[in-house]
Amino acid sequence: MDIKAVKLSIVKMPLKLPFTTHLGSVTEREAIIVEVEDRNGFIGYGEGVAFSSPWYTEETVNTSYHVLKDFLIPLLNKKGINHPDEAYLLFSTVRRNHMAKAALETALWDLQAKIESLPLSKLIGGTIEAIPAGVVVGNPDLPEALKQIEGYLEQGFQRVKVKISPEDDFQYISEIRKQFPDLPLMADANSAYSLEDVARLKALDEFGLLMIEQPLGYDDIIDHAKLQSQIETAICLDESIVTFDDARKAVELGSCKVINIKIGRVGGMGEAKRIHDYCVSKGISVWAGGMIEFGISRAHNIALASLPGFTIPGDISGSDRYWEEDIIDPEITVHNGMIRIPERPGIGYELNKKRMKEVTVFEERFEF
Ligand SMILES: O=C(O)CCC(=O)C1=CC=C[C@@H](O)[C@@H]1C(=O)O
Numbered sequence: 237m238d239i240k241a242v243k244l245s246i247v248k249m250p251l252k253l254p255f256t257t258h259l260g261s262v263t264e265r266e267a268i269i270v271e272v273e274d275r276n277g278f279i280g281y282g283e284g285v286a287f288s289s290p291w292y293t294e295e296t297v298n299t300s301y302h303v304l305k306d307f308l309i310p311l312l313n314k315k316g317i318n319h320p321d322e323a324y325l326l327f328s329t330v331r332r333n334h335m336a337k338a339a340l341e342t343a344l345w346d347l348q349a350k351i352e353s354l355p356l357s358k359l360i361g362g363t364i365e366a367i368p369a370g371v372v373v374g375n376p377d378l379p380e381a382l383k384q385i386e387g388y389l390e391q392g393f394q395r396v397k398v399k400i401s402p403e404d405d406f407q408y409i410s411e412i413r414k415q416f417p418d419l420p421l422m423a424d425a426n427s428a429y430s431l432e433d434v435a436r437l438k439a440l441d442e443f444g445l446l447m448i449e450q451p452l453g454y455d456d457i458i459d460h461a462k463l464q465s466q467i468e469t470a471i472c473l474d475e476s477i478v479t480f481d482d483a484r485k486a487v488e489l490g491s492c493k494v495i496n497i498k499i500g501r502v503g504g505m506g507e508a509k510r511i512h513d514y515c516v517s518k519g520i521s522v523w524a525g526g527m528i529e530f531g532i533s534r535a536h537n538i539a540l541a542s543l544p545g546f547t548i549p550g551d552i553s554g555s556d557r558y559w560e561e562d563i564i565d566p567e568i569t570v571h572n573g574m575i576r577i578p579e580r581p582g583i584g585y586e587l588n589k590k591r592m593k594e595v596t597v598f599e600e601r602f603e604f
């Protein structure tokens with residue numbers, strides 16, 4: 237790849253509605269937008285999905301920026317690569333920092349797809365033409381959450397995920413079930429429980445949840461295996477799976493029946509695809525997670541979710557789920573509960589330059 241420059245922009249925007257988990261609330265989102273330009277004038281886009289503080293994983297916007305600027309971009313400049321497939325290995329001299337790596341690596345995938353004049357979905361082997369949209373309700377106020385769910389179902393969303401914690405899990409889920417008996421529903425705990433809560437979690441079996449996401453420690457796969465053997469509801473792992481080997485070990489141990497794949501959490505599109513391929517070979521279901529992200533990352537998620545193993549609706553909603561106006565053009569839209577995989581080259585969306593200008597708080601360009 238004949239790269240001419242990389243540009244990093246930090247963007248900042250308020251959410252339309254706060255997103256709340258037992259770990260806290262997100263009311264404003266910062267992210268790093270990466271543009272990689274080659275000498276033929278093609279530009280690939282990536283998005284760093286770390287949050288402003290390290291509540292979900294250890295990375296933050298600032299640590300990602302530092303790692304991109306001081307390590308990953310210089311590595312790419314010095315050594316170069318022929319194909320984005322090589323980026324994960326190139327970046328392996330930098331430990332972890334997966335969201336920083338994925339921000340640059342996904343931009344390289346978009347660039348490669350544009351060079352080959354192919355939709356990114358096709359470049360990575362996607363076969364699905366439209367994906368079902370799923371939505372996450374991060375609202376601990378039950379009447380409000382019920383109202384939100386009703387609204388999303390009217391818009392055609394096909395699956396709802398809610399956030400739970402030991403405080404009021406049983407009542408919260410049972411009220412939702414009472415009002416929506418047939419709703420494909422799942423619950424994400426973001427590590428709010430321990431093995432002492434087995435009885436509490438077992439009590440949720442009666443609600444027929446599609447799955448319960450990350451009930452135990454954010455870096456655990458051992459206790460999850462113990463829990464899975466005692467509850468009916470399928471366990472889905474999110475935070476615990478940050479590498480291909482984590483996925484392999486969790487599957488071998490029986491720690492989960494489902495994996496939520498987030499490109500940023502696992503260090504890039506290449507690793508996300510490897511985990512997908514492995515899970516398909518083992519009969520483990522996967523779905524695409526979300527990061528309350530802007531349109532660039534959302535577009536990469538859409539391409540990923542076109543792979544054949546993504547059989548469960550992911551946390552992929554339209555641009556208007558969180559943003560008054562997204563940074564991409566056109567915006568991502570949901571029609572009858574479905575999002576069409578774009579047919580244009582690359583991620584299939586352009587940067588909305590006007591909106592970018594409004595929301596950019598800092599930018600820097602690195603010439604190669
Ligand atoms: O992107 C979305 O629409 C929501 C994504 C979402 O549910 C999450 C994003 C980031 C941290 C979390 O609390 C949660 C998750 O754990 O999956």
Ligand SMILES: [Mg+2]
Nearest residue numbers: 424449450474
């Ligand atoms: Mg989760």
